[in-house]
Amino acid sequence: MKPPPDVRDRLLALASEGVTKEDAAAALGLEVRAVWRYLMWLRDAGAVHLEAAEDGPGIEWWANENQRNA
Numbered sequence: 557m558k559p560p561p562d563v564r565d566r567l568l569a570l571a572s573e574g575v576t577k578e579d580a581a582a583a584l585g586l587e588v589r590a591v592w593r594y595l596m597w598l599r600d601a602g603a604v605h606l607e608a609a610e611d612g613p614g615i616e617w618w619a620n621e622n623q624r625n626a
Contacts, residue, residue, distance in 0.1 A: 559594035564603075567594060571604055571619040 559567065563584060570580045577595065581588045598604040607616050 557590075557593045558597055563594060564598065567591070567598065568603060568619045574618070 563586070566584055567580060570583060575583070577591045578588055580586075581591045584591065595604060595606060599606050602620060604619055
């Protein structure tokens with residue numbers, strides 16, 4: 557599901573801060589499931605990178621330096 561432009565921009569900004577998807581959901585007033593769907597869409601568009609967390613369960617995510625227009 558493609559995120560609305562304002563949500564996309566805020567998610568990309570949050571990616572640079574190193575927040576969890578739970579924290580992002582709280583900051584955006586969304587459910588964690590919606591944040592996950594948006595992150596998957598942004599990953600497929602090449603805007604963010606998702607990786608299994610090294611220090612526990614969950615994922616790490618960050619904005620790609622050479623992000624394409626999502």
